[in-house]
Amino acid sequence: MKDKKKLYKSAIAFSVMMSTTLMAPLSVLATGSDLSVVNSGDNATIDTSTSSTSTINVNNSNTATINQSATSNTNTGGNTVDGNIGSESSIHTGNALTAFSFEASANENMTAVSGNSHTNLMIHMLDVVNTGDDADIDGTMSNTLNIGVNNTNNSNTTQQFFATTNTGYNTSDGNIGNGNGIVTGNGVVTGEFEVKTNKNATVLGLGGQAPVQGIDGSLTNTGDNADVDATSTSQTTIGVNNFNTSYVNQLMNVNQNSGNNTSTDNIGSAGILTGGAQAVAHMEADTNHNTTGVGGWIMAPMGLNIFDIVNTGNGLASTNNMTHTSATSVMSMNSLSQSQSVAHTSTTGSNTSDGNVGAGSINSGAHAFGSALEVDGNHNATVLGDTTGLLALILAMF
């Protein structure tokens, strides 16, 4: 069983590994316009603009309906020894053993966005050397980044197990000999239920290097009445939505018997020794987990307008504007309906020793029942800004 679990772990290991790549620092490359003007005439008009729009959408929609059902009937009892004559006329039953394991893993989404090609690191270079009068220089740059990640999971998992073990219901009747008794084996049931569904990990990050977004300009001007306008606008919208609906029904019903034995009208030793009844149940439901991290400069891109002006003319008008708008929303909605039910009935008694000539004692076995029911659901972890600990969160999640 443990080997199979290892296989599951390895199946998702790649996913986790992938997330580590986004933590690597990324190089910053300039993408934009580079305009150099050397002008000596009058009335020069220079308009230059750069715009960037990047849209990233990742939509994950999962629906899983899982039904796991097992019915088990193990029996070593129901034996009859009747009317025999010999040194021994007895019943010795073996054990009735049942072991089962349910594992359901479904609806896992891991989204990683990194790399500057998606986020348009831009720089707008503008260098003007002008000696004429009445130069009008306008530099405009705009950058729009939209990232949307939508995870929608619906899971409906039913795990049911019905187990019956019997080593009893034996009959020893009318035998003649030294040993005419009944010895039954043990009934043992172990059950493992595991449900892991609806897990979303979203990581948006670009490492720690801050890019330059804006206009990097220089003007060397000797003419009069130069008018220089630099405008830089950036807008970042990030939306992460996690919607999970999970319904889990885990049911274990165990009926064990090593009793109900009958030893009657025997001559000689005719006792009854029943085995024990043991059942262990472990139910675990781990569902509806969302981990969202938005970090690196994607949260707060460094905007920078640099305009170096060396002017000797009269009437210089310079305007330098920069606007940055950032909106980040993380919404996680979880709905969990969980039912864990364990029913156990065991019998080692109800034995009958009647009318025997000789020892006719009854020793019934012990009962043991243990159950561990665990529910771990509806967890949301959101980290905005510093994502240093995010990887640990994700690793713990999967």
Place this chain on the structure above:
Amino acid sequence: MQKTTYAQYTAIFFSLFSTIFFSSYQVASATTSADRTALVQQIHTDLITQAIIDTTGGNSTFKTTTKTSDTTIVENTNNAAITQEANISANTGGNYTGRNISFGGDAGVIYTGNAQANVTAAIIANQNETVINENGDGIATENIFYNTGDDTTSSQTATATKTTLVNNTNQTVINQVTTASADTGNNITERNISFGGSAGSIVTGAAGTSVNYLVTTNDNKTVALVGGESEGNGPGSGASIVVNSTGDTTTFSLYDQLQDLRTVNNTNTAQITQSCGTHQSTQQTCSAVTGGNTTVGSIAYNGDSGIIKTGNAYVVVDLLAAFNSSETNINTNPIPAASQTDITNTGDTAAVETDASITTHTTATNTNTAQITQTVNAVADTGHNRTERNISFGGDAGVIYTGNALVDVFMGVLANSSPTSLH
């Protein structure tokens, strides 16, 4: 029991290498080799529109248009309907001995061998792997103007559109049904007589049923390396303009546009039924039976009579289904969408307008629908034995030893996994 591991199956991939459609335009007019070399060294792109113009006349109009369109479409559609049925029965029991008489040996004794029913059913279906790797497909407009005339109008337009579309659609319906039974029991001995040996004894072998199902289906792996691993030679659209003008009334415009569309759609639908044994009440089960034996009315002198020893009965069932996995990894190198313009002007009334725009849309859509039903109905029985009216002189009579009855079931489901990585 030899079991096929999950790792062995998942190590197998179907590889479909994508078709890369690539078109380009190269227009070259009059050139000066030295200038061209300098320009090519200035920006490292592969598709180049070059114009080197040296004019001294007036009223000149120059227009350069560069367009490139790259479209890559990969569509994988798989439909699989698979039914695997196994009805297995192994029986060494059901024996009968009656009215045998032995002097000095055994009479009416039954020894059965083991009965083993094994079923292994594995399905690997609907797996897509797509790799797109394109190197150095940027474009550039490289123009050099030497102008001394008046009233010059120059217009350059560079447009690059790149579309990458990957569609993976898988539909799977799998039905695996097994009914298996292994039986060494249900033996009968009656009315046997032995002098000096055993009479009417039954010793059964073990009965085992083993069922293994493995399903690996609807597995998509898409790696779109747009721009490949080269140094920044993505689907860029760039322009490098050098203008040396001394004339008056010069109008210069540059329009540089890049559109990059990347779409990956993974749609998986799986309906899987795995069952071992259909119903308990109809006794359509996966069963192992060594019990149900009967000895009646045997007589032994100096030996045992009516002894039943059953072997173990075990049912082992492993059901494992891994399906609906969509791995998307888009690795895009930085886009060198840049315009580089150098203007040297000495004339009056110069108007310079440059505009560069980049639009990228990246969409990954993963839709998984899974419906799986795993059912096991198992019976292991070593009991229900009966010995009656056996007589032994000097030995045991009517003794029952049953083996163990064991049911071991594992059900595993790994479904709907969508890792997406955009770098």
